[in-house]
Amino acid sequence: MKLYLLISGKYGSRVVNNLAEHGMAGDIVGMEEFPEDLPDFIEDFARYVPQNLPPADLIVAVGLSGDINMVVPEVARKTGASSAIIPVYDPQQMPPGLQQEIQEAAPHVNIVFPKPFCSLQAMGDPCIDEFARKFGKPQLVIKADRYIKKVEVLRGAPCGSTNYIAKGLWSTPSEEAELVAAHKLHNYPCNASTSTDPAVGDTSMHLASYQIKEAVKRGLGYAIKSAVVDPEKCNREKCQEECIKSCPQVLIGLDTITLRGDKKAFIDPATCGYCEICLKECPLDAIEIKNGPFPLE
Numbered sequence: 001m002k003l004y005l006l007i008s009g010k011y012g013s014r015v016v017n018n019l020a021e022h023g024m025a026g027d028i029v030g031m032e033e034f035p036e037d038l039p040d041f042i043e044d045f046a047r048y049v050p051q052n053l054p055p056a057d058l059i060v061a062v063g064l065s066g067d068i069n070m071v072v073p074e075v076a077r078k079t080g081a082s083s084a085i086i087p088v089y090d091p092q093q094m095p096p097g098l099q100q101e102i103q104e105a106a107p108h109v110n111i112v113f114p115k116p117f118c119s120l121q122a123m124g125d126p127c128i129d130e131f132a133r134k135f136g137k138p139q140l141v142i143k144a145d146r147y148i149k150k151v152e153v154l155r156g157a158p159c160g161s162t163n164y165i166a167k168g169l170w171s172t173p174s175e176e177a178e179l180v181a182a183h184k185l186h187n188y189p190c191n192a193s194t195s196t197d198p199a200v201g202d203t204s205m206h207l208a209s210y211q212i213k214e215a216v217k218r219g220l221g222y223a224i225k226s227a228v229v230d231p232e233k234c235n236r237e238k239c240q241e242e243c244i245k246s247c248p249q250v251l252i253g254l255d256t257i258t259l260r261g262d263k264k265a266f267i268d269p270a271t272c273g274y275c276e277i278c279l280k281e282c283p284l285d286a287i288e289i290k291n292g293p294f295p296l297e
């Protein structure tokens, strides 16, 4: 696969270094770096489109904020790329209107906007899926008894945080590993914003921590904590399924809350970040946070 990168700032550089270090150096056919101090509103973004672009399959734009992201459709057109990834780490960086504008400017390019980058998963596009086999939503293999003995990264966050966290988990008590991983993410220079994104009702930083916690849970085979629905109280005839509508994980595309065959809500402990948003939204007080362990399938 031929990968062309558009980057800006330290975050962009960190992602490039991590991709190169972990197996993608041979795929990168070119890169353009933009200054960090470009204005959010750019009238004539065409002048920022790089010259002499090589043929490419996939464009990845990392760390670009505001209108400069509008170069992506033009770079895709000039390189012949069929797919593009523009990760969203801050609500100001990529307002919904701009996202729509980018999509409309490139109707033949499959553009995804993972929010945040470490939520990226295969989605049926050959180029994006090839990228997502190595980078995106963290996936770990963990050997543990009462303590973590070994952690192998099957898929890491593009910024490198998963490898950093995996190294730091060794000898951690297994039941603390989920929270230690989230804490270590906060220590890493993660670019995810701590501002609440109105589109999902939570911060990108929290969403990033839910992804690494899920990787630890799946690696261990159980979750230590989760929101749980009381089926005796749940009655979707008396609500508008507010839990599903408000769960930030659902709003980024995960099946964290689903309706079971009996039409009662069910929360998946693997992906629940126990943010408590659904607890506040359920009009029947049918949800509470419970300590596990919750075995995962």
Ligand code: SF4
Pocket: 229, 233, 234, 235, 236, 239, 240, 241, 242, 243, 244, 264, 265, 281, 282, 283, 284, 285, 286, 287
């Ligand atoms: S848990 Fe609450 S908000 Fe969700 S479907 Fe049941 S009653 Fe409705």
Ligand code: SF4
Pocket: 227, 246, 247, 248, 249, 250, 256, 257, 267, 271, 272, 273, 274, 275, 276, 277, 278, 279
């Ligand atoms: S606590 Fe509720 S809203 Fe938050 S992640 Fe879990 S299921 Fe979703």
